[in-house]
Amino acid sequence: MINGKREKIKKILSEPEFGKEVTVYGWIRTARFSKNVYFISINDGSCFDSLQLVIDDIESTPKNLLLTGATVKAVGKIVESPGNKQKCEMLVKSLEVIGKSDEKYPLQKKRHTLEFLRTMPHLRSRTNTLFAVFNIRNELARAVHNYFQNKGFLYLNSPILTKSDCEGAGEMFQVTTLKLDEIDKNANPLDYTKEFFKEPVNLTVSGQLEAEPYALSHGEVYTFGPTFRADPSTTPKHASEFWMIEPEMAFYDFEDLMILIEDFIKSVTRNVKDSCPSELAFFKKFINKELDKRYDAILNNKFEKITYTEAIDILRKSKKNFENEPVWGEDLFSEHERYLTDEYFKKPVFVTDYPSSFKAFYMRENEDGKTVACLDLLVPYVGEIITGSQREERYDVLKRKIEEKGMDENVYEWYLDIRKWGSAPHSGFGLGFERLIMYLTGMENIRDTIPYPRNKGKIY
RNA sequence: UCCAGCUUGGCUCAAUCGGCAGAGCAUCCGGCUGUUAACCGGAUGGUUGGGGGUUCGAGUCCCUCAGCUGGAGCCA
Known part of the structure; x- marks a missing residue:
């Protein structure tokens, strides 16, 4: 069972239960890597806003797979976010890339022109x-x-x-x-x-x-x-x-x-x-x-x-x-x-x-x-x-x-x-x-x- | 259908009078103690939409074809 155990981001963001451990699935919109911690914003389609995943255990996380567009499954605890752009985020316990992306993925995280996006209605x-x-x-x-x-x-x-x-x-x-x-x-x-x-x-x-x-x-x-x-x-x-x-x-x-x-x-x-x-x-x-x-x-x-x-x-x-x-x-x-x-x-x-x-x-x-x-x-x-x-x-x-x-x-x-x-x-x-x-x-x-x-x- | 403009790395754009094709992002490598479309350093990446012409020399000028965009008309 996948969907039955999946928590939607819309629910997490609209009624966050701090301290609760949940499983989310979604696609990477942006990833930011610093020395001791990774930040990954994922969107699961349930709402416009993304959920920020915070990864402390960078040793066992495959950074090279965390590309824009990849599908991930993440399990972790919902916590209040110290950042000011979101009220909650997930402290990741385990992360798995279930649908890979690669360097050929045409969507970058910066803005594209709408004409360019029109050439790929299946991705835009x-x-x-x-x-x-x-x-x-x-x-x-x-x-x-x-x-x-x-x-x-x-x-x-x-x-x-x-x-x-x-x-x-x-x-x-x-x-x-x-x-x-x-x-x-x-x-x-x-x-x-x-x-x-x-x-x-x-x-x-x-x-x-x-x-x-x-x-x-x-x-x-x-x-x-x-x-x-x-x-x-x-x-x-x-x-x-x-x-x-x-x-x-x-x-x-x-x-x-x-x-x-x-x-x-x-x-x-x-x-x-x-x-x-x-x-x-x-x-x-x-x-x-x-x-x-x-x-x-x-x-x-x-x-x-x-x-x-x-x-x-x-x-x-x-x-x-x-x-x-x-x-x-x-x-x-x-x-x-x-x-x-x-x-x-x-x-x-x-x-x-x-x-x-x-x-x-x-x-x-x-x-x-x-x-x-x-x-x-x-x-x-x-x-x-x-x-x-x-x-x-x-x-x-x-x-x-x-x-x-x-x-x-x-x-x-x-x-x-x-x-x-x-x-x-x-x-x-x-x-x-x-x-x-x-x-x-x-x-x-x-x-x-x-x-x-x-x-x-x-x-x- | 008519008129105008545009086409340069994967993406977004520069390149003065016709004179060495360049930057940001993406990607890769490295750095950074919590980032917010992160940041810092480096690397990879080009037959300048196709074809033809002018010229010592064309991304730049001319012809032609294609694609895209905008305007007109028609409509919702």
Whole structure:
């Protein structure tokens, strides 16, 4: 028995029982050797902080095996530490290297660049930075589930393989069992009779359309799963495979939607702040000195609400020299969004009621006939993290919009059905999980918030 | 897809006008009475991303290819 006799470092550090002899297993982060005593910091994965092992009996300790990255088993007594960086440490009675390392081990104890670490996703989670990122990611996931579960939302597993394209949410990955070099590319239309599903199927770009029907049976639902977009972008904010949280709620109008989003973001942010103090202290020290301001911006502010029309007005009145002139009827550019969040408001901003011309067909048409009840939530430094809207629940209006946008009505028959029978006002939004992680950790590249990132031209 | 920048020991970076490729860390050896990403002394380690060109001489200039990074667009 190993695990049954193993004490986790998290428990030792959080509730130390001085004088107790325990057995720990872990990986060497740093080792410091002086004449009469060795210090080894080990991490066992149970928490961000390491345990310091103090070795007095240096005669029988194989110093040359105590390399960064090696796995050790240590038995010893937990004592108060005279050093000021930790409150307790282990006086080692016996130490055994059970998994060797060597001089080729690529991780040094000094800082590496994140680009270098990206080349080794199988090892980088052993570094402080990535270790902390994935702890935050886990806490945030827990917080998301807790939030919706406590509110009685149904966790819906929307399909990964799907026929729907969510109308231009992004480029799709087509899934096929056919051998690409055996396909008759000249056939028009392509012959799908030999295809597995007998028709084209893609990886999902959004679970929203599939979630809406469940909102009209279960009232309040949310999805939380992987999403795939074959966009050619390789920007720090885009990944080909990322996770989205997509709640859909019946009997929520646009105002209800904004209240929920603000409460939700504040709740999960508070949760991360309270449960990951060691990680956040680390990020503040090494990644982003102004991390506190980001938490302040969310926790101690009412989110700003402006309409798209007001946003255009603010931008046009600003003295800022934009490369792209803000014009009503055209979408906001990145530089415009950045100005609003980073310079003008310096806190999260809802930009609402965009012109329907460049927004999706399912967004509910406003009384003016020109704009729709939609929102983007913009946050400082990261930009857009949420898109949401009240959904068009009126059968006739939705049908008209589908026609106007030149979409194939047959494909959306099922989607129209839920407006035909028992329709109800409903709203929903999509949150890019990794973008929130970026905001809450200060990490500047989405590839450093995903265990195994995927991008155009690169599958790590 | 477009634009810009970068590529030098295992890692992070220097190298002035085109003139002897260098430092810190890692590793190894030695030292140090409790260290904190320890410290002190020494050693090992290089076809300067690949290919081509200009030049007496190229890390440095030119062409080309590749990879990476950033920006734009698109989006979450």
